[in-house]
Amino acid sequence: MHSYGDWTYIMRLFGKQRRAAKILLFLIDCVVGAAYAGFVVSFPALVVHLIQQPILPGLSTVLVILAIALVGYGLNILDTHLQDGLTQFTFDFRFDYIPVFSGLIFNWRQADIDSVQGKAVIDQAYEAIYNGGNDGIGAVVDNTLQAVRTSIQVITVALVLGYFNPWLILIVAAINLVEYALQRIANAWFAKHKQEENQIASYQSYFTRMLMKRSSGKDIRLFNLFPLLHQHFTVLADGIVAWQQRYTRVTTLVGGLQVAVNALGILGTLLFLIQSQTVSIENIIVFITAMQVLNARFTTIRQALSEVGRNLSYAANFRSFLGYAQPLEPTPNLPAIDQIQSVRLQDVSFAVGSATLLYHVSLALAAGQSLAIVGENGAGKTTLIKLICGLYPPTAGNITINGQPRTAWSTASLRDRIAVEFQDDILLHFTIAENIALVVPEKIDYDRVDRMLQEVGMLDFVQHLSHGVRTMIGNELDPDGISLSGGQKEELLFARVLYKDADLNILDEPTAALDPLAEKQFYALASAKLKDKMVIFISHRLGSLTVQSQIMVMKDGRIIGLGSHAELLASCAYYRQLWEAQKTLYAAGDQNEEN
Numbered sequence: 001m002h003s004y005g006d007w008t009y010i011m012r013l014f015g016k017q018r019r020a021a022k023i024l025l026f027l028i029d030c031v032v033g034a035a036y037a038g039f040v041v042s043f044p045a046l047v048v049h050l051i052q053q054p055i056l057p058g059l060s061t062v063l064v065i066l067a068i069a070l071v072g073y074g075l076n077i078l079d080t081h082l083q084d085g086l087t088q089f090t091f092d093f094r095f096d097y098i099p100v101f102s103g104l105i106f107n108w109r110q111a112d113i114d115s116v117q118g119k120a121v122i123d124q125a126y127e128a129i130y131n132g133g134n135d136g137i138g139a140v141v142d143n144t145l146q147a148v149r150t151s152i153q154v155i156t157v158a159l160v161l162g163y164f165n166p167w168l169i170l171i172v173a174a175i176n177l178v179e180y181a182l183q184r185i186a187n188a189w190f191a192k193h194k195q196e197e198n199q200i201a202s203y204q205s206y207f208t209r210m211l212m213k214r215s216s217g218k219d220i221r222l223f224n225l226f227p228l229l230h231q232h233f234t235v236l237a238d239g240i241v242a243w244q245q246r247y248t249r250v251t252t253l254v255g256g257l258q259v260a261v262n263a264l265g266i267l268g269t270l271l272f273l274i275q276s277q278t279v280s281i282e283n284i285i286v287f288i289t290a291m292q293v294l295n296a297r298f299t300t301i302r303q304a305l306s307e308v309g310r311n312l313s314y315a316a317n318f319r320s321f322l323g324y325a326q327p328l329e330p331t332p333n334l335p336a337i338d339q340i341q342s343v344r345l346q347d348v349s350f351a352v353g354s355a356t357l358l359y360h361v362s363l364a365l366a367a368g369q370s371l372a373i374v375g376e377n378g379a380g381k382t383t384l385i386k387l388i389c390g391l392y393p394p395t396a397g398n399i400t401i402n403g404q405p406r407t408a409w410s411t412a413s414l415r416d417r418i419a420v421e422f423q424d425d426i427l428l429h430f431t432i433a434e435n436i437a438l439v440v441p442e443k444i445d446y447d448r449v450d451r452m453l454q455e456v457g458m459l460d461f462v463q464h465l466s467h468g469v470r471t472m473i474g475n476e477l478d479p480d481g482i483s484l485s486g487g488q489k490e491e492l493l494f495a496r497v498l499y500k501d502a503d504l505n506i507l508d509e510p511t512a513a514l515d516p517l518a519e520k521q522f523y524a525l526a527s528a529k530l531k532d533k534m535v536i537f538i539s540h541r542l543g544s545l546t547v548q549s550q551i552m553v554m555k556d557g558r559i560i561g562l563g564s565h566a567e568l569l570a571s572c573a574y575y576r577q578l579w580e581a582q583k584t585l586y587a588a589g590d591q592n593e594e595n
C-alpha cells in the first residue's frame with residue numbers, strides 16, 4: 001500500500017534540482033490558471049451585463065468585450081505554455097535520475113545484482129523512472145502539480161460562485177467527494193495487486209528483451225528458438241492480459257458508479273436552482289458556467305489524485321530499490337591504495353545459498369609473480385578470481401592486500417589497480433581507442449593506444465581502417481562500424497589490460513579464440529610485458545602454461561595441486577590425467593594430419 005512518506009519523498013526528490021526555477025514557474029502558473037478560471041466563469045455574465053446595460057456607446061461596448069476576450073485568450077495560451085514548462089521539468093527529472101540510478105546499481109554487491117530478487121527490484125525501479133509523465137514517479141509529480149494548480153482554480157471559482165450562492169459550492173463538492181471515494185476503491189485494488197503484476201512483468205521483460213535484441217537474432221534463427229521463446233512469452237503475456245482485464249473490470253464498475261452519482265447530483269442541482277428564489281439572468285449564467293467549470297475542475301483533481309495514488313506504487317518500488325542493497329563501501333573515506341604489492345587468500349570459502357562453490361582456498365601472490373590456474377569446467381576458477389577482484393566477498397576466510405584486509409582499502413582505488421579480462425567481457429559500440437582506454441575521448445593518450453595495439457599485433461589492421469583508432473566497433477551508433485573476429489576481440493581486450501598498467505592482471509581464458517601461433521605470441525608478450533606485475537592466467541590449454549613457475553590445479557571448488565609443470569606431473573595424479581588427455585588429443589590430431 002502506498003504511503004504519505006512515498007509521496008513526500010518523491011516531491012522532495014523532484015525539488016532537489018533547480019528548485020527555485022520550479023517553484024517560481026509553478027507559482028506563476030497557479031496565478032495565471034486561477035485568473036483564467038475566474039475569467040471563464042465571469043465572462044459570459046459580463047457580456048450579458050454589458051449588452052443589457054451598456055456603459056459605453058454601441059461599437060465601444062463590442063470593442064471592450066473583444067478586448068476582455070483577448071485577455072482571456074492570452075491567459076489561456078500563457079497557462080498552456082507554463083504547464084508545458086513544468087512538464088518539461090518532470091521530463092528532465094527522469095534524465096537527472098539516470099546517473100543516480102546506474103551509479104547506485106554499480107555500487108551494489110555483485111551477489112545482489114545477480115540475484116533474482118535484485119533483478120526484479122532493478123526492473124521495477126527502472127519502470128518507475130523511465131515511463132516519464134504517464135506512469136511512475138514522473139506521473140506522481142505531474143499529477144500532484146495538476147491537483148494543486150486545479151485546487152487553486154476551484155477556490156477562485158468557488159469565491160465567485162459563493163458570492164452569488166454558497167449552497168451550490170457544497171452540492172458540487174459533495175458530488176465530487178463521493179466520486180473521489182469511489183475512485184479510491186479502484187486505487188486500493190491497484191496497490192494491493194501491483195505486486196503480482198510486478199513479478200509477471202519482470203519475467204516478461206526478460207523475454208521481451210531476448211526477442212527484441214538484435215544479437216539474439218542469430219541464435220533464434222539457427223536454433224529455431226522462436227517457438228520456445230514465444231511459448232514462454234505467451235504464457236507471461238496472457239498473465240499480464242488477465243491481470244489487466246481484472247483491473248479494467250474494477251475501473252469500469254467504479255466509472256459507472258461515478259457517472260450515476262454525477263448525473264443524480266446535477267439533476268439535484270437543477271431542481272435546487274428551480275426551487276430557489278428568482279435570480280437575475282447574469283446570476284443564472286454564472287451559476288451554470290461555474291457548475292460546468294467546477295465539475296470539470298473537480299474531475300481533474302479527482303483524476304490527478306487518483307493517478308498520484310496509483311503511481312505511488314511505483315514510488316514505493318523506487319524506494320525499496322534505493323534501500324534494497326547495502327552499498328559496497330558503507331564506510332566512507334577508506335584509505336586509497338597506491339600500488340598492490342601482495343595478495344593473500346587464507347582459508348577462503350564461498351557459498352551461494354546452500355551451494356558451496358569454493359572450499360578452503362589459500363594462495364599468495366607478490367609483485368613479479370604469476371600464477372596459472374587450471375581445472376575442468378565448473379571447477380571454480382572464475383569464481384575464485386571474482387573473489388580476488390572483490391566482486392564477491394568470501395563467506396569464510398580472509399583476503400588481504402598489502403597485508404591489510406581487502407575491505408580496509410577503498411574499493412575505487414583497488415579497482416584502479418586491477419585489470420581483468422573475463423571470458424564474457426564486452427566491447428562497447430564506441431571507437432577502438434575508447435574501448436582500449438575506457439575513458440572519455442579528451443583523456444585518451446592516443447600514442448599509448450597505438451603502442452598497445454602494436455604490442456598485441458593489431459596496429460597494422462587498425463591503421464588500414466577508414467578512421468584508424470577512431471573507427472567504431474559495431475554498428476549500433478555508426479553505420480560504418482566494424483565487427484571483429486573472436487581472436488581480434490581477445491587481442492583488443494588484452495590491449496585494454498596493457499593500457500591500464502595495473503598491478504594485478506587477471507586473464508581468464510585470454511586465448512580461447514586465438515590460433516596456435518597467436519596464442520604462443522600472446523604468452524610470450526604477456527610474460528614480457530607483465531613481468532614486474534602480478535598475473536593470474538586461467539586456461540584449459542595446459543601446453544601454453546608449462547613454462548609458468550606456479551600452476552594451481554582446481555577441482556570441485558578445491559585446490560588439489562600447486563607447483564611447476566614438472567612437479568605437478570610427478571605429484572598430482574589429476575593434473576597428469578589432464579595433461580595426458582590433452583597430449584593424446586594433440587597426438588591424434590597430428591596423426592590425422594599426417595594421414
Ligand SMILES: Nc1ncnc2c1ncn2[C@@H]1O[C@H](COP(=O)(O)OP(=O)(O)OP(=O)(O)O)[C@@H](O)[C@H]1O
Pocket residue numbers: 114352355357375376377378379380381382383384
Ligand atoms: N552466482 C552463482 N550462483 C550459483 N552458482 C554459481 C554462481 N557462479 C558460479 N556458480 C557455479 O559455480 C561453479 C564454478 O563456476 P566457475 O565459473 O567458477 O567455473 P570455472 O572453473 O571458471 O569453469 P569454466 O572453465 O567452465 O569457465 C559452477 O558449477 C557454476 O555453476
